[in-house]
Amino acid sequence: MSEHTPDLDHVDIHYVANLARIELGEEEAVRLQEELDSTLAYIRKLNELDLEGLEPMSHPHPQVNVLREDVPTQENDSEALLQNAPSRVQDLVRVPQMMEDT
Amino acid sequence: MSLAAKTLADLRSDLENGSCTSVEIVRSLEQRIQAVDGRLNAYLERDFEDALTQAEQADARRAAGETGALLGIPVAVKDLLNVKGQSCRCASRILEGYISPYDATSVAKLRDAGAILFGRLNMDEFAMGASTEHSAYGVCRNPWNTDHVAGGSSGGSAAAVAADTAVVTLGSDTGGSVRQPASFCGCVGLKPSYGRISRYGLTAFASSLDQIGVLSKTVSDAAEVLGVIAGHDPMDTTSLPEPVPDYLSALGGDLKGLKIGVADEFFGVGVEPEVAQQVQAAIDQLRELGAEPVKVSFPHLEYAVSVYYILAPAEASANLSRFDGVRYGNRVEAEDPVALMKATREAGFGDEVKRRILLGTYMLSSGYYDAYYVKALKARALIKKDADAAFAQCDLLATPVAPSAAYRVGEEAEDPLKLYLGDICTIPANLTGGCGISVPCGFSSTGLPIGLQLLGPAFAEERLLNAAHVYEQSTDWHNRKPSL
Numbered sequence: 276m277s278e279h280t281p282d283l284d285h286v287d288i289h290y291v292a293n294l295a296r297i298e299l300g301e302e303e304a305v306r307l308q309e310e311l312d313s314t315l316a317y318i319r320k321l322n323e324l325d326l327e328g329l330e331p332m333s334h335p336h337p338q339v340n341v342l343r344e345d346v347p348t349q350e351n352d353s354e355a356l357l358q359n360a361p362s363r364v365q366d367l368v369r370v371p372q373m374m375e376d377t
Numbered sequence: 378m379s380l381a382a383k384t385l386a387d388l389r390s391d392l393e394n395g396s397c398t399s400v401e402i403v404r405s406l407e408q409r410i411q412a413v414d415g416r417l418n419a420y421l422e423r424d425f426e427d428a429l430t431q432a433e434q435a436d437a438r439r440a441a442g443e444t445g446a447l448l449g450i451p452v453a454v455k456d457l458l459n460v461k462g463q464s465c466r467c468a469s470r471i472l473e474g475y476i477s478p479y480d481a482t483s484v485a486k487l488r489d490a491g492a493i494l495f496g497r498l499n500m501d502e503f504a505m506g507a508s509t510e511h512s513a514y515g516v517c518r519n520p521w522n523t524d525h526v527a528g529g530s531s532g533g534s535a536a537a538v539a540a541d542t543a544v545v546t547l548g549s550d551t552g553g554s555v556r557q558p559a560s561f562c563g564c565v566g567l568k569p570s571y572g573r574i575s576r577y578g579l580t581a582f583a584s585s586l587d588q589i590g591v592l593s594k595t596v597s598d599a600a601e602v603l604g605v606i607a608g609h610d611p612m613d614t615t616s617l618p619e620p621v622p623d624y625l626s627a628l629g630g631d632l633k634g635l636k637i638g639v640a641d642e643f644f645g646v647g648v649e650p651e652v653a654q655q656v657q658a659a660i661d662q663l664r665e666l667g668a669e670p671v672k673v674s675f676p677h678l679e680y681a682v683s684v685y686y687i688l689a690p691a692e693a694s695a696n697l698s699r700f701d702g703v704r705y706g707n708r709v710e711a712e713d714p715v716a717l718m719k720a721t722r723e724a725g726f727g728d729e730v731k732r733r734i735l736l737g738t739y740m741l742s743s744g745y746y747d748a749y750y751v752k753a754l755k756a757r758a759l760i761k762k763d764a765d766a767a768f769a770q771c772d773l774l775a776t777p778v779a780p781s782a783a784y785r786v787g788e789e790a791e792d793p794l795k796l797y798l799g800d801i802c803t804i805p806a807n808l809t810g811g812c813g814i815s816v817p818c819g820f821s822s823t824g825l826p827i828g829l830q831l832l833g834p835a836f837a838e839e840r841l842l843n844a845a846h847v848y849e850q851s852t853d854w855h856n857r858k859p860s861l
Contacts, residue, residue: 288735294738296701310732326756359475368703371711
């Protein structure tokens with residue numbers, strides 16, 4: 276991706292759509308851009324707040340390193356998982372070629 | 378009264394005293410679904426044959442002397458909970474054809490208690506929406522007036538309970554998605570505290586906010602189901618090891634001395650006068666029942682929607698990156714993997730899901746992270762302080778659930794922001810991790826249900842359910858049925 280200059284008022288829809296791996300049609304992009312910009316304009320209400328000294332709260336109940344015993348279990352049956360694959364070769368999921376032949 | 382219209386508690390005693398069988402309950406639901414669901418579209422899938430097989434097994438187990446809190450009781454789930462062998466499309470095109478290889482923990486617990494897992498319920502795609510208009514499989518309509526929405530995102534879960542096409546259902550609540558449709562459809566909607574129920578097998582939307590909830594005809598039915606599905610699970614590190622009390626035995630105490638906090642801010646956020654009036658009448662009723670209303674404040678409520686619409690899309694953009702057309706679900710083939718992902722996601726996701734993924738991706742991208750995401754996390758701490766200060770002065774808060782009764786289909790779909798603002802009264806419980814419930818408290822002038830919301834701090838479910846139960850039993854609202 277080329278250089279990108281942050282703009283806090285507008286969503287650069289094509290830049291973001293590429294990051295999100297969504298291909299957008301031209302009309303769709305224009306419409307989404309407008310809708311997202313108006314949502315952003317509302318969300319910026321947070322700028323009214325003095326947030327100095329507040330600890331960012333990423334989770335309702337602070338938790339650290341929840342661990343459990345490392346015991347092998349049979350959680351899933353690989354055949355049931357593979358049956359959901361959109362394209363399959365034997366016990367593998369088929370995808371388009373990712374790397375050049377060397 | 379048909380079996381389909383009965384409460385879980387009544388069906389359980391009917392089953393216990395032999396006055397009905399589980400097979401008869403399933404047949405009664407089948408009849409009701411065939412008669413009305415074509416007008417509602419609450420069910421995305423219903424396999425009557427499988428339900429009858431499960432019912433026959435439950436009847437045989439009962440005949441052999443087995444008991445179980447939910448033995449032979451059908452439970453339907455929102456389409457984002459995994460039930461082994463059933464589809465789980467999250468009302469999205471991108472998961473067409475997907476078959477769950479495992480049970481969600483909450484589902485496994487229902488099974489262990491003897492429940493029949495029957496039916497998958499309509500919702501806004503990936504739980505993003507508040508009207509069940511954003512379902513890839515058609516709008517779910519309100520049983521009280523089919524020109525109106527059922528609410529959302531657990532619209533199917535609420536409509537089915539209200540229309541007597543389900544006894545009790547599970548939904549999920551990220552910003553009000555259980556409580557608001559319960560309010561719109563006139564049933565009970567319980568959002569337990571964050572950490573109370575394992576979310577293993579619940580398709581993740583916003584992981585720091587999501588919680589599984591129960592929709593039911595009465596508060597005691599919700600208490601019963603909560604007791605079955607609550608508790609710690611090693612498969613969900615956010616589920617907490619708090620003991621699970623007997624929620625049913627917590628019901629029926631009086632409300633003497635219970636302090637009900639009333640904050641003006643919850644009534645000043647575009648709440649329509651008739652909604653405010655009904656909620657105020659419910660607070661007066663709680664006073665009659667022995668509770669003591671006290672004035673509290675929630676000064677940063679007006680910022681809750683902004684915080685939510687940064688955090689929820691940010692978390693969603695990460696969670697939904699797993700839907701890439703590679704390992705499961707729909708795929709649009711393309712010449713290289715990135716093109717495949719882009720084309721798959723373009724074709725598979727609906728508008729609202731794209732909006733939120735794009736918004737969240739923007740918030741989390743380089744240069745915006747501090748300006749939006751970190752700021753929202755700090756403002757969330759401020760809202761938590763508001764809640765802590767309020768609950769230092771009162772036991773529960775009483776508020777409206779939504780600013781209005783159910784609106785007309787199509788009325789708000791055009792303006793995403795307006796739809797977002799409707800979540801303001803329900804969002805704080807998700808941001809802070811507390812519990813909340815919606816209980817029917819009246820009707821609008823147009824005959825649509827209105828809900829009272831009670832909110833409690835984290836793990837105050839016994840107090841919350843008792844107050845809701847005592848209030849409910851002192852009114853007639855929960856006995857009203859829509860004429861479909």
